Amino acid sequence: MPEPYRTIVEPFRIHSVEPLRFLTADERAAKVRDAGYNLFDLHADDVLIDLLTDSGTGAMSRDQWAAIQHGDESYAGSPSWFTFLAAVQELFPFPHVIPTHQGRAAEKILFTAIAAPGMVVPNNTHFDTTRANVEFTGAEAVDLVIPQGRDPSADHPFKGNMDLDALDALLADRAADVPVVMVTVTNNSGGGQPVSLENLRGVRAICDRYGVPLFLDACRFAENAWFITLREPGYEGASVPDVVREMAALADGMTMSAKKDPMANIGGWLALRDDDLAERCRNLLILTEGFPTYGGLAGRDLEAIAQGLRECVDEHYLRYRIRSTAYLAEALDAADVPTVKPAGGHAVYLDARALLPHVPPLAYPGQSLAVALYEAGGIRGCEIGTVMFGLRPDGTEAPAAMDLVRLAIPRRTYTQSHVDYVIEVVTDVASRASSLPGYRIVEQPAQLRHFTARFEPLG
Numbered sequence: 001m002p003e004p005y006r007t008i009v010e011p012f013r014i015h016s017v018e019p020l021r022f023l024t025a026d027e028r029a030a031k032v033r034d035a036g037y038n039l040f041d042l043h044a045d046d047v048l049i050d051l052l053t054d055s056g057t058g059a060m061s062r063d064q065w066a067a068i069q070h071g072d073e074s075y076a077g078s079p080s081w082f083t084f085l086a087a088v089q090e091l092f093p094f095p096h097v098i099p100t101h102q103g104r105a106a107e108k109i110l111f112t113a114i115a116a117p118g119m120v121v122p123n124n125t126h127f128d129t130t131r132a133n134v135e136f137t138g139a140e141a142v143d144l145v146i147p148q149g150r151d152p153s154a155d156h157p158f159k160g161n162m163d164l165d166a167l168d169a170l171l172a173d174r175a176a177d178v179p180v181v182m183v184t185v186t187n188n189s190g191g192g193q194p195v196s197l198e199n200l201r202g203v204r205a206i207c208d209r210y211g212v213p214l215f216l217d218a219c220r221f222a223e224n225a226w227f228i229t230l231r232e233p234g235y236e237g238a239s240v241p242d243v244v245r246e247m248a249a250l251a252d253g254m255t256m257s258a259k260k261d262p263m264a265n266i267g268g269w270l271a272l273r274d275d276d277l278a279e280r281c282r283n284l285l286i287l288t289e290g291f292p293t294y295g296g297l298a299g300r301d302l303e304a305i306a307q308g309l310r311e312c313v314d315e316h317y318l319r320y321r322i323r324s325t326a327y328l329a330e331a332l333d334a335a336d337v338p339t340v341k342p343a344g345g346h347a348v349y350l351d352a353r354a355l356l357p358h359v360p361p362l363a364y365p366g367q368s369l370a371v372a373l374y375e376a377g378g379i380r381g382c383e384i385g386t387v388m389f390g391l392r393p394d395g396t397e398a399p400a401a402m403d404l405v406r407l408a409i410p411r412r413t414y415t416q417s418h419v420d421y422v423i424e425v426v427t428d429v430a431s432r433a434s435s436l437p438g439y440r441i442v443e444q445p446a447q448l449r450h451f452t453a454r455f456e457p458l459g
């Protein structure tokens with residue numbers, strides 16, 4: 001029986017609050033100039049609404065804080081490890097679970113173990129750290145999302161899907177050079193878009209045909225599963241944990257950041273079926289992260305993750321979560337602000353290339369829009385475009401597939417009035433987008449330049 005009322009009630013009430021600090025527009029202009037127009041270089045307390053990332057920024061629940069008190073800090077065989085292991089395997093029944101301090105540590109271990117120069121790793125879309133970890137081994141990272149997944153305005157229920165023909169063609173040609181096929185759920189760099197079970201089954205069949213393993217980059221698995229229950233024929237009303245287990249059953253392993261859907265502030269894991277590979281990965285874990293029953297984590301972190309895993313597959317939580325992201329997207333749509341369609345799970349992506357047609361990709365329209373949102377209203381978003389992806393391993397530069405600004409929504413953190421304020425600021429900045437400048441980079445590192453590059457406005 002559907003509820004008679006539309007308003008989505010946050011499935012929690014507030015128990016402890018953090019103050020926000022209000023700066024003037026002049027103060028913000030000075031802060032961002034001093035930061036070299038790189039929002040990663042701001043002090044977080046100079047930000048009013050922080051939509052830089054949904055990673056590790058969610059509000060933990062009462063029960064997660066309580067679980068922390070159960071943390072057992074034994075070096076080996078801690079009860080907290082077994083609590084964590086059971087919670088992970090309840091959803092992802094892989095025999096080997098290797099705890100890491102966050103997702104990129106799992107990526108580093110996996111690709112160190114399996115990738116090398118001359119190899120190629122396909123993914124629907126690599127996240128930046130995933131791409132960097134693949135390229136660091138000398139292998140090539142290739143994005144094979146369906147064509148609709150590269151077109152911000154194309155509407156498709158599963159825009160994160162892998163292009164099966166392109167994957168088949170790549171494997172027909174080079175299967176021997178492909179150590180793993182990765183599928184990112186949801187597809188973060190492509191707009192937080194879900195992948196269907198049908199598509200995952202298609203990827204699995206191709207991997208089987210060529211004898212290549214399939215791994216999930218599963219950071220936002222619960223949001224992906226919720227979209228499946230909303231959009232995939234045959235799964236209407238299915239149980240979210242069942243859908244997650246069905247996703248896991250199609251894969252040989254996973255990399256994971258517990259800072260996303262599991263609502264922890266830190267943590268991650270690598271899980272897999274293959275015994276030999278697991279042993280090699282555990283040996284690398286011991287070198288860089290820690291003993292296999294804690295990895296890079298304290299016992300208390302393992303407890304918080306275990307509890308978060310139970311909460312993030314709750315359907316009241318997921319309904320609120322996905323509905324509140326859509327609420328922001330719908331309001332921006334009504335104000336004619338171009339965004340990636342449909343709304344993603346964890347974020348709304350502004351289409352800076354469409355909004356700032358006077359700024360060419362190599363003058364970074366996404367950076368320009370992100371800086372303007374901070375200057376206007378203290379909102380910190382994240383450029384996902386040519387700054388993040390435009391620098392190639394050989395040092396040349398090319399436009400990224402899209403120039404987006406991601407407004408990522410931390411889990412259970414901001415209220416609807418915070419979001420209403422964001423709508424007001426974005427709409428105002430969009431109305432004067434034609435006056436926003438391009439930028440040039442004045443300093444940058446060789447890799448992952450978006451974190452530390454310094455910029456200057458053009459003209």
Ligand code: F0G
Nearest residue numbers: 053055102103104127129188217219257
């Ligand atoms: N894979 C995906 C799809 C991600 O979104 C992230 C992190 C990682 C891997 C790496 O995990 O941060 O725990 O090392 N994404 C964050 C973001 C940082 O803002 O989207 P990590």
